[in-house]
Amino acid sequence: MTLPVPPDPRVIIQNSIVTLREVIAPLAEDEWARFNASLLIGALEYALGGLDRDRGAEHRSALAAKVASLKAAVDKSGDKELLAAFAEKSPFVAASQMLVWGQNHPGDTAAAIQKTLRAELYAQLDEEIGAAAPMMGAFVRGMAGEI
């Protein structure tokens, strides 16, 4: 590859991680500097994992589909407060309103909402926890004074 074709951001980040880990971090004698070096390595690894996919957009569209799938059950309930959730542009706001409603109105409709939305939201949560694992590892190691 020859400039002006710029280097792949993935390569820049990967090499920055190596430099931080092998050059900068070993020289950091101060506890706070070492903590930050550890966290920066974790932050770059976390960022690297987000380059290929727009997970935010994927979560949004998947949740919107789950909210839409509940329309028939909600229509059947005829509850105006619950129906109003479908007017929300954000599926996250709509899902919040529906789940809060479910806590205040236990029953078959609430159970259907909880089953559908929680399953999707738990899956998204688990995916994000997995994606943030490098950050968690760096934080835990950093708090212990390690890199």
Next chain:
Amino acid sequence: MSLKKRESELKTYLARMLKAKGEVRLCGEKRITMGQSRAMYILDVAYEGEEGPVEKKVVARIEQWGHLGSDSRNEVATMRALHKADFPVAKILSYETTNDVLGQPFFTMDFVPGSSVFSEEVVDEYLQLLHKLHCVDYKTPDFEHLERPQSLAAPARTAVDRLYGVYCAHIVGEPSPLVAECVQWLRNNAVPAEEITLVHGDPGPGNYMHHNGRIAILNDWEFTALGDPYDDWAYVIWMRGAPYLPEEDWIARIERTIGKPLDRSRLHFWKAVNILKGVCLDQTSHKLYVDGVNPAPNLLAIATAVHLDVVKKLCETVLEG
């Protein structure tokens, strides 16, 4: 942030605060890694005092733009009141409420030697001190800065609403439907207190110092409030104390300390509130980081990995528990 950039202002401030004759020399500066809501520095200072040369350590505790949703006002007033009541807290030396010296409000306090590393040797003494805190008479002018709950039902509901308010004020992008649902569950199942007491708000291993087998001081008073003492017991058992002793061990020790059995359903409620506390206060990191107010990577870690982990724990405790 390094204090180096503000060294001149800090030295002038310390000279005035310590009543030094002439300049205060800053011989050492060490930022402590523990504690995320404040930047904590141990400063080695040397100066000519009224009775001759002085060399001492002073701790500076600096606010971080509202990180974790607290300021120093209650913290300083509470520490002063407790110190006056002979409770083991560090003595406040000064409180700077403006941003003029270090760019953020901060206070200084005596350095107290000791270790915050967990030691089973001092656990029971610590629990006795926490119980003693719950028995402090808060109906004195020294604690007037703390909001008084209007009823026994107030602490639980107020805690949930206050925490969710902090969360909502710091949402970046979209709200979490799972958090909203858990909050509603907590509102619907709020447990009235049996009594109102001083509550530390962040108690347990890591937030006290011990020295020679005795507790030296209790630390980190920024979340202190008047509320339900179960708030503190649950925090010790499931938050700060969880890595060190099994749940039933903590409960047995606490029951011995307070001389009566703990109400398990009340304890479970406050366990959930304390997990919510983590969820909501961690959200402040996200906004401060994304807005560029504080670019420190520990905020990114708290905003992402730590936050997601506690959201999952909240769901397991509230919705699946």
